[in-house]
Amino acid sequence: MRTYDAIVVGAGPAGSAFAVLLAEHGRSVLLLDKAAFPRPKICGEYLSPEASRILDRLGVLKTVDAAGAVPLRGMRITAPDGTVLEGRYPTEGAYRGYRDHALAIPRLALDQILLERAKALPVDVRERHRVEDLLLDGERVVGVRAAGPDGAAFEARSLLVVGADGRQSVVARRLGLVRAHALRRMALLTYVEGIGDFGDCGEIYVDPPDYAILNPVAPGTVSLSLVVPIEHAAPFSGKLDAFFHARVKQLDHLWPRISAMRRLGPVMALGPLAYRVAPPRHAGVLLVGDAAGFYDPFTGEGIYTALRSAELAAEVAHGALAREDCSRAVLASYWRARRAAFRDKERVTRLLQGVIRRRWLANLVARGLARRPDLLSLLMGVIGDFVPPRALLSPRLLIGRRHS
Ligand SMILES: Cc1cc2nc3c(=O)[nH]c(=O)nc-3n(C[C@H](O)[C@H](O)[C@H](O)COP(=O)(O)OP(=O)(O)OC[C@H]3O[C@@H](n4cnc5c(N)ncnc54)[C@H](O)[C@@H]3O)c2cc1C
Numbered sequence: 509m510r511t512y513d514a515i516v517v518g519a520g521p522a523g524s525a526f527a528v529l530l531a532e533h534g535r536s537v538l539l540l541d542k543a544a545f546p547r548p549k550i551c552g553e554y555l556s557p558e559a560s561r562i563l564d565r566l567g568v569l570k571t572v573d574a575a576g577a578v579p580l581r582g583m584r585i586t587a588p589d590g591t592v593l594e595g596r597y598p599t600e601g602a603y604r605g606y607r608d609h610a611l612a613i614p615r616l617a618l619d620q621i622l623l624e625r626a627k628a629l630p631v632d633v634r635e636r637h638r639v640e641d642l643l644l645d646g647e648r649v650v651g652v653r654a655a656g657p658d659g660a661a662f663e664a665r666s667l668l669v670v671g672a673d674g675r676q677s678v679v680a681r682r683l684g685l686v687r688a689h690a691l692r693r694m695a696l697l698t699y700v701e702g703i704g705d706f707g708d709c710g711e712i713y714v715d716p717p718d719y720a721i722l723n724p725v726a727p728g729t730v731s732l733s734l735v736v737p738i739e740h741a742a743p744f745s746g747k748l749d750a751f752f753h754a755r756v757k758q759l760d761h762l763w764p765r766i767s768a769m770r771r772l773g774p775v776m777a778l779g780p781l782a783y784r785v786a787p788p789r790h791a792g793v794l795l796v797g798d799a800a801g802f803y804d805p806f807t808g809e810g811i812y813t814a815l816r817s818a819e820l821a822a823e824v825a826h827g828a829l830a831r832e833d834c835s836r837a838v839l840a841s842y843w844r845a846r847r848a849a850f851r852d853k854e855r856v857t858r859l860l861q862g863v864i865r866r867r868w869l870a871n872l873v874a875r876g877l878a879r880r881p882d883l884l885s886l887l888m889g890v891i892g893d894f895v896p897p898r899a900l901l902s903p904r905l906l907i908g909r910r911h912s
Contacts, residue, residue: 522797523672529822557605558893587874694779
């Protein structure tokens, strides 16, 4: 049996990006996915401005643009009391994004483009291969056991196994790393048409305990996601379509905007959204993207986090493979790099969750931000992953000049 340098389980953005980056280092990579691409993925399909940097590094940004990715220069956020904030990414001052806009693009297209990029390199890509178990040698992961397209058993060995298999990660589950999260929400998502012009912004409607996001993902096509407490939706299991329609009508400022909509597809549901994943105790294994945990789609950084974590993991994997040492101690530097890269942003997203859960606080913060476009623009840069969150704590900014 051939031994690869790395086996990557899952060919979403995290897995394909990792495979590309490691193959560029001349390493042998096997990339397995249970699906046949293009495959659907429940997602708001917004890519933060900084995701473009990594897509460019991967050599696919021009292809993504050519596939019709819609540029979004900001977000129009409507508070429960109707206060409207038009948050735009900063285009001047100390912080500039890789681009001055985010992108909206269907996952069917984005994930296919990334997978094609992996296929263009010497990556052994196998679709319709479902990984069912890990091969262990004591405290070391040494490979995977999968079922091929016809159900035939398939085993492969490697120095490193990378779990990029998303929220149902078999790699994280097999190693007993998945933990429940106290935030209990679910998302309902569909595609609609017949909504008026969006200009160059996506739209968010905050109406505690719910929020909704509208993203124009292609000409005439809008993705509509509604996030609700899981206990509100649970009694309607099996009738989620009816629940979705009743619920969007209850969002005072959303409903007038979408009342003329025509549905283009089914209502898809997913929850609970948030879960935690502990770092592995085994050698020979890394987790990237959603396989390493997920919080909430409100600030839309999931794809960026998938790509950035793949970047960080590929760097560590390259060093570990060069030293022929994929021990837990060596791979732990990936978890440290992850923490350093995402910790501050995670604090901001937790803070924002506290705000959007309370009607009075959401209104208060929205009215405050409406008076401070400079602060709002900086916050958009933080959400867009190119302004360091500590910039929000600058004393000059906090006591700074007020705009009327
Ligand atoms: C409702 C909702 C809205 C969201 N909106 C946004 C948004 O607007 N912007 C944003 O940036 N993020 C958003 N996210 C988050 C984003 O979708 C994820 O963070 C992102 O898809 C993670 O990428 P990934 O590559 O880690 O996992 P995935 O994209 O889930 O890919 C995992 C891959 O692994 C494969 N796989 C799974 N199990 C196995 C197995 N056993 N064997 C082989 N293959 C396997 C799957 O087929 C899949 O192709 C949203 C999430 C939700 C739930």
